[in-house]
Amino acid sequence: MVHGGAGDLARLADPAQAPPYLHALRAVLDLGRGLLQAGGHALDVVEACTRVLEDDPLFNAGRGAVLDREGGVALDAGIMDGRDLRLGAVAAVRRIANPVSLARKVLESGSHVFLVAGGALRFARELGMAEVAEHELVTPERQAEHRRVCAGAEPAEQGTVGCVARDRHGHLAAATSTGGLVCKGPGRVGDSPVAGAGVWADDETCAVSCSGRGEDLLRVGLARTAAHALMHGGMDPGVAVQVAVDHLRRRVAGAGGLILIDRGGRCACAYTTPRMLRGWIEHGGEVVCRI
Numbered sequence: 680m681v682h683g684g685a686g687d688l689a690r691l692a693d694p695a696q697a698p699p700y701l702h703a704l705r706a707v708l709d710l711g712r713g714l715l716q717a718g719g720h721a722l723d724v725v726e727a728c729t730r731v732l733e734d735d736p737l738f739n740a741g742r743g744a745v746l747d748r749e750g751g752v753a754l755d756a757g758i759m760d761g762r763d764l765r766l767g768a769v770a771a772v773r774r775i776a777n778p779v780s781l782a783r784k785v786l787e788s789g790s791h792v793f794l795v796a797g798g799a800l801r802f803a804r805e806l807g808m809a810e811v812a813e814h815e816l817v818t819p820e821r822q823a824e825h826r827r828v829c830a831g832a833e834p835a836e837q838g839t840v841g842c843v844a845r846d847r848h849g850h851l852a853a854a855t856s857t858g859g860l861v862c863k864g865p866g867r868v869g870d871s872p873v874a875g876a877g878v879w880a881d882d883e884t885c886a887v888s889c890s891g892r893g894e895d896l897l898r899v900g901l902a903r904t905a906a907h908a909l910m911h912g913g914m915d916p917g918v919a920v921q922v923a924v925d926h927l928r929r930r931v932a933g934a935g936g937l938i939l940i941d942r943g944g945r946c947a948c949a950y951t952t953p954r955m956l957r958g959w960i961e962h963g964g965e966v967v968c969r970i
């Protein structure tokens with residue numbers, strides 16, 4: 680299951696604008712299906728799929744990420760392995776085109792689970808990971824949006840990306856990657872890389888990836904709320920995601936949504952925002968994409 684962000688996404692209400700986004704999700708779902716059918720592990724699959732979305736300038740992650748107040752690109756990503764709750768996260772990292780892969784390296788390092796800003800970049804350098812000039816991550820569309828929002832316009836859609844998967848061994852994994860919110864202040868980090876808020880995976884329950892206003896999602900711990908609801912609410916994924924977004928709405932009037940796959944491979948999604956871009960393949964069936 681993949682998503683390309685929850686938000687107003689007003690542009691995607693126009694049928695003429697939607698096809699490239701839906702096409703991108705379909706392509707990623709096809710990639711994920713192929714990898715899983717070949718016996719790929721859920722953790723590898725969510726990383727591979729998230730990388731493709733990070734590389735796609737349509738989305739607010741990697742190349743095409745939104746710009747911060749100073750016009751720079753600071754990226755957040757988290758990845759989690761449901762087998763043993765291993766976790767890797769990076770936040771406010773610059774010059775890395777695929778922060779999800781840096782987060783994966785943090786996960787594998789075993790010593791730390793969360794690195795930020797200069798420390799994350801230093802870790803990437805120690806690994807010999809390729810660096811890009813920050814302007815290579817910037818698109819003209821994001822520059823125009825940055826000018827509008829800094830001049831007082833309401834921020835429009837975002838386009839954070841996320842992926843959850845269950846492999847043929849029954850293991851779950853989740854990844855979320857974002858540029859955050861447009862014109863965000865220095866050092867601001869949202870929910871996306873934070874386990875229990877924007878990303879979560881536990882083989883005993885489910886894998887979750889979220890999107891929306893990170894401040895709201897952090898306050899309620901949206902991903903963990905859904906996992907908790909699943910565990911204590913009869914293990915129905917549709918109910919669990921609804922419980923989570925009801926809680927988000929009721930407690931903080933929050934804007935956001937989530938995708939969830941449970942340990943039986945059942946998929947669910949819910950959101951409080953006008954739209955959420957998402958797609959899924961349930962039990963090896965048809966590709967379904969929705970806005």
Ligand code: ASP
Nearest residue numbers: 837839859869890891893
């Ligand atoms: N949740 C992300 C953040 O607040 C943004 C988004 O999902 O659009 O950083």
